[in-house]
Amino acid sequence: NAGVTQTPKFRVLKTGQSMTLLCAQDMNHEYMYWYRQDPGMGLRLIHYSVGEGTTAKGEVPDGYNVSRLKKQNFLLGLESAAPSQTSVYFCASSEHGTKRIAFFGQGTRLTVV
Amino acid sequence: TQLLEQSPQFLSIQEGENLTVYCNSSSVFSSLQWYRQEPGEGPVLLVTVVTGGEVKKLKRLTFQFGDARKDSSLHITAAQPGDTGLYLCAGSMNTGFQKLVFGTGTRLLVSP
Numbered sequence: 001n002a003g004v005t006q007t008p009k010f011r012v013l014k015t016g017q018s019m020t021l022l023c024a025q026d027m028n029h030e031y032m033y034w035y036r037q038d039p040g041m042g043l044r045l046i047h048y049s050v051g052e053g054t055t056a057k058g059e060v061p062d063g064y065n066v067s068r069l070k071k072q073n074f075l076l077g078l079e080s081a082a083p084s085q086t087s088v089y090f091c092a093s094s095e096h097g098t099k100r101i102a103f104f105g106q107g108t109r110l111t112v113v
Numbered sequence: 114t115q116l117l118e119q120s121p122q123f124l125s126i127q128e129g130e131n132l133t134v135y136c137n138s139s140s141v142f143s144s145l146q147w148y149r150q151e152p153g154e155g156p157v158l159l160v161t162v163v164t165g166g167e168v169k170k171l172k173r174l175t176f177q178f179g180d181a182r183k184d185s186s187l188h189i190t191a192a193q194p195g196d197t198g199l200y201l202c203a204g205s206m207n208t209g210f211q212k213l214v215f216g217t218g219t220r221l222l223v224s225p
Contacts, residue, residue: 004155035215042117042201042215043156058212090155100146101203101213104155 002026006091006105013081013112021076021108023091031094032074033101034058034066036087043090049074050097081112116140117204117216125222126192134187134200134219142204145178145185146213150199192223 004025013019023032030051035043035058045058047066055066063085065077074093078085091105120135136145144163148156160169162178162185169176173196175188185202202216 040122040217042217043203044215045212092155100144100158100161102158104157106153106155 004091004093004103004105006089006108008108009106010109011111013078013110015081015083015112017081018077018079019081019110020078021089021091021110023074023076023093023105024072025074025091025093025103026072027093027095027103028071029093029095029103030071031097031101032068033092033094034064034074034076035090035092036060037090037107038087046076046089081110083112086110086112116214117202119200119202119216119219121219122217123220123222125224128193128223128225129191130223132189132192132221134189134221136185136187136202136204136216138183138204140204140214141182141207142214143182143207144205145182146203146205147176147185147187148201148203150201150218151197156201189221192221194223194225197221197223 007022033048034046037043044060049055049068052071067075089108092101093103094101117138146161147159150156160176165180165182167178173190177186200219203213
């Protein structure tokens with residue numbers, strides 16, 4: 001039972017480079033989320049999806065794009081990385097919306113130099 | 114603007130002591146969740162409370178949702194080193210998408 005799997009776990013990028021973070025869940029959940037976690041800031045929602053083919057902006061969407069072409073996958077893209085995007089990124093999924101988000105991935109630690 | 118404030122930010126105690134962590138807001142939440150996060154891992158859901166005044170117990174952990182659903186507390190009895198971690202509260206807003214808002218976290222260290 002894998003739950004929510006994120007790849008990669010670590011990455012170092014140079015300013016201006018692009019990359020895609022992959023999130024996969026095997027629980028047939030409708031809702032998926034991308035958060036970033038910074039010291040003293042808690043987790044902040046970047047983008048979310050309420051179902052296959054749908055995406056929406058969260059509270060800190062600038063500089064990121066997402067896609068949900070398949071129900072089980074939620075991709076987070078950085079087109080031109082900036083040092084301000086250095087963070088730990090978490091993907092999460094839930095069955096019925098945000099009242100109970102029980103499954104988070106292990107995180108991706110991204111450093112932009 | 115941080116909608117959920119947690120206190121204290123850091124707590125270092127000895128094994129066997131009791132402690133309480135607070136999660137406060139001026140906003141009303143439809144539900145509130147508590148998570149524990151260990152280094153290098155994602156948050157793990159401990160409990161969800163949905164009714165004002167609700168109390169839930171999980172072994173030595175007691176969670177309470179405020180009567181007005183604006184605040185919550187986590188009480189740990191006889192803390193153990195295994196309780197060490199970052200404790201996060203998160204409230205589900207009762208508007209639109211019901212965005213989940215996370216608190217800033219309380220980092221707990223329990224020493225043997």
